Amino acid sequence: MTAITTAAPVAAETSRNLTRTLLIGLLLVAAALPFLVGKSGFISNFTFLQLSLMIVYAIAVLGLNLLTGFNGQISLGHGAFFAVGAYTAAILIEHYGVNYWLTLPAAALICFVIGYLFGLPALRLEGHYLALATFGLAIAVPQMLKYKHLEPLTNGVMGINLLKPDAPFGLPLSGDQWMYLVVLVVAVAMFWMARNLLNSRPGRAMVAIRDHTLAAGTMGIDTSRYKATVFGISALYVGVAGALHAIIFEFVSPDSFRFELSIAILVGAVVGGVASLPGAVIGGIFVQFIEKYADAMTKKLTQAIHLPLELQPWTLYGITLIVLIYVMPGGIAGGLAALWARLRRHKGG
Amino acid sequence: MAPLLEISSLRAYYGATEALHGLSFSIAQGGITTLLGANGAGKTTTLRAISGLVRREGSIVFDGRPIDKMATEDITRLGVAHVPEGRGTFVGLSVEENLKIASYGRRDKSGVRRDLDLVFTYFPRLKERIAQQAGTLSGGEQQMLAISRALMLGPRLMLLDEPSFGLAPLIVQEIFQIMRRINEEAGVSMLLVEQNAALALNLAENAYVLETGTVVMAGPSAELKNDEGIRKSYLGY
Numbered sequence: 001m002t003a004i005t006t007a008a009p010v011a012a013e014t015s016r017n018l019t020r021t022l023l024i025g026l027l028l029v030a031a032a033l034p035f036l037v038g039k040s041g042f043i044s045n046f047t048f049l050q051l052s053l054m055i056v057y058a059i060a061v062l063g064l065n066l067l068t069g070f071n072g073q074i075s076l077g078h079g080a081f082f083a084v085g086a087y088t089a090a091i092l093i094e095h096y097g098v099n100y101w102l103t104l105p106a107a108a109l110i111c112f113v114i115g116y117l118f119g120l121p122a123l124r125l126e127g128h129y130l131a132l133a134t135f136g137l138a139i140a141v142p143q144m145l146k147y148k149h150l151e152p153l154t155n156g157v158m159g160i161n162l163l164k165p166d167a168p169f170g171l172p173l174s175g176d177q178w179m180y181l182v183v184l185v186v187a188v189a190m191f192w193m194a195r196n197l198l199n200s201r202p203g204r205a206m207v208a209i210r211d212h213t214l215a216a217g218t219m220g221i222d223t224s225r226y227k228a229t230v231f232g233i234s235a236l237y238v239g240v241a242g243a244l245h246a247i248i249f250e251f252v253s254p255d256s257f258r259f260e261l262s263i264a265i266l267v268g269a270v271v272g273g274v275a276s277l278p279g280a281v282i283g284g285i286f287v288q289f290i291e292k293y294a295d296a297m298t299k300k301l302t303q304a305i306h307l308p309l310e311l312q313p314w315t316l317y318g319i320t321l322i323v324l325i326y327v328m329p330g331g332i333a334g335g336l337a338a339l340w341a342r343l344r345r346h347k348g349g
Numbered sequence: 350m351a352p353l354l355e356i357s358s359l360r361a362y363y364g365a366t367e368a369l370h371g372l373s374f375s376i377a378q379g380g381i382t383t384l385l386g387a388n389g390a391g392k393t394t395t396l397r398a399i400s401g402l403v404r405r406e407g408s409i410v411f412d413g414r415p416i417d418k419m420a421t422e423d424i425t426r427l428g429v430a431h432v433p434e435g436r437g438t439f440v441g442l443s444v445e446e447n448l449k450i451a452s453y454g455r456r457d458k459s460g461v462r463r464d465l466d467l468v469f470t471y472f473p474r475l476k477e478r479i480a481q482q483a484g485t486l487s488g489g490e491q492q493m494l495a496i497s498r499a500l501m502l503g504p505r506l507m508l509l510d511e512p513s514f515g516l517a518p519l520i521v522q523e524i525f526q527i528m529r530r531i532n533e534e535a536g537v538s539m540l541l542v543e544q545n546a547a548l549a550l551n552l553a554e555n556a557y558v559l560e561t562g563t564v565v566m567a568g569p570s571a572e573l574k575n576d577e578g579i580r581k582s583y584l585g586y
């Protein structure tokens with residue numbers, strides 16, 4: 001998207017075909033994985049769960065990226081939509097016995113509406129103020145989930161326990177393996193839709209609004225309606241991610257969705273690469289992997305190199321973040337693209 | 350002939366501050382009118398008020414239709430194209446996408462194609478750079494793109510906010526010549542805001558001079574140009 005086209009169109013075409021072939025190959029391997037592994041235990045159920053969580057976070061990061069990367073609106077509160085999506089799924093399954101597949105469109109719809117409605121007054125807010133308002137959302141929602149009169153539905157601070165669905169049709173897959181497939185399919189569909197949206201007229205209007213809102217208005221674009229709608233779509237993505245999270249994690253509670261989650265999604269978007277679809281995937285991996293292991297790795301590292309001082313948990317996370325932002329200001333996706341371009345120039349020249 | 354744009358008692362506000370204090374002026378069909386004045390006089394605000402980009406009061410009639418209550422996108426659809434101060438390039442989009450964005454609201458697809466060809470006859474340089482990311486264009490090229498984008502709206506009136514800003518004299522000359530051609534060949538009327546009064550008075554038939562949100566001087570360009578008193582006290586050259 002930000003790459004400067006200098007190569008001949010033919011070369012660009014070839015490289016695009018190559019990328020597509022690679023991507024499809026990769027996805028096929030990813031989809032075949034649970035079937036190949038089967039019940040051999042060669043890849044543990046726990047690992048499949050971890051992979052699923054990465055993909056779920058990738059969907060959430062993509063959602064925020066649509067808003068921030070492609071439309072220029074900052075949110076420090078998308079964890080709130082994640083929570084709403086997760087609770088929608090959990091409540092529908094627990095109290096109404098709804099099929100887990102159906103909770104996804106339900107979470108999507110509810111989060112779209114809430115996101116759109118939140119996006120409307122947010123139109124008056126720019127930059128820092130929007131960041132603060134969304135931050136308020138991130139703070140308020142977990143508290144609201146603890147609200148006494150909602151307890152019959154939400155079960156208060158205790159949260160709701162769920163049971164992971166089994167693989168259907170007698171497929172020889174564990175629940176974790178099956179849900180990994182479900183998450184993968186949903187993610188592919190949502191990335192595909194995002195790509196189509198961005199390549200369409202409304203997608204280009206989104207980017208125009210990001211680049212110069214006033215000029216976009218003078219081009220006949222209804223910037224207010226667009227911004228609110230993009231807010232809704234962004235919330236929809238994060239809500240679906242939240243619903244999937246509830247199903248695969250088999251648990252929701254207010255404390256699973258504290259404001260740190262919002263920050264983690266934002267960090268994932270920036271580290272992966274703002275305004276980049278591959279960046280969202282990298283961001284999702286980053287959220288799950290670094291976040292979950294930074295603590296343990298900090299301890300291991302301290303022991304391994306016999307550091308004379310005791311590193312606090314999260315130290316590694318902080319350091320990684322600072323280094324990444326300095327080394328790759330365009331995120332990992334941007335950094336890789338630049339590296340790739342340099343390698344090709346070397347080969348060519 | 351009735352004027353294309355007629356403005357009376359126009360006030361505009363940024364928050365609680367009033368930036369225009371009751372402006373009145375009009376623009377003839379087919380002509381070029383320039384709006385001159387010192388920094389902060391309210392030129393940009395006037396254009397924004399016409400386009401509905403700031404809160405405004407008073408009457409703005411475009412081609413017999415009141416537009417002072419309308420939203421920006423509707424005003425655009427009526428044929429008012431605003432080339433904003435600082436060019437307003439969509440830096441993340443290609444030149445082609447910048448141009449096509451203007452035509453999203455248009456139904457006449459053949460008209461869109463015709464206007465795209467027209468744009469390329471005026472600015473062949475943009476055709477060569479059709480796939481280039483707009484943010485990497487030079488300042489002059491970005492100004493050409495901004496004017497072209499406005500042309501793609503199929504406008505009757507173009508509002509141009511300091512198109513010469515920050516450009517080398519040769520490029521400015523080139524752009525101003527093309528603006529004249531657009532006016533004469535495509536019949537697009539223009540309201541031109543300029544710091545460079547000499548340049549603007551050469552292009553425009555009529556001129557208004559603004560001072561702190563009010564019109565202080567009006568007349569045919571030739572008269573303003575030839576009156577040394579006016580030149581010295583209002584135009585600073």
Ligand SMILES: Nc1ncnc2c1ncn2[C@@H]1O[C@H](COP(=O)(O)OP(=O)(O)OP(=O)(O)O)[C@@H](O)[C@H]1O
Nearest residue numbers: 363366368386387388389390391392393394395544
């Ligand atoms: N966004 C804004 N918020 C508050 N006040 C503004 C804003 N934009 C302009 N103003 C004020 O409105 C008045 C008119 O400004 P305007 O930009 O219309 O002047 P201008 O004639 O275009 O000046 P210049 O030649 O420097 O572009 C100025 O006093 C300016 O400070």
Ligand SMILES: [Mg+2]
Nearest residue numbers: 392393394434
């Ligand atoms: Mg100005």
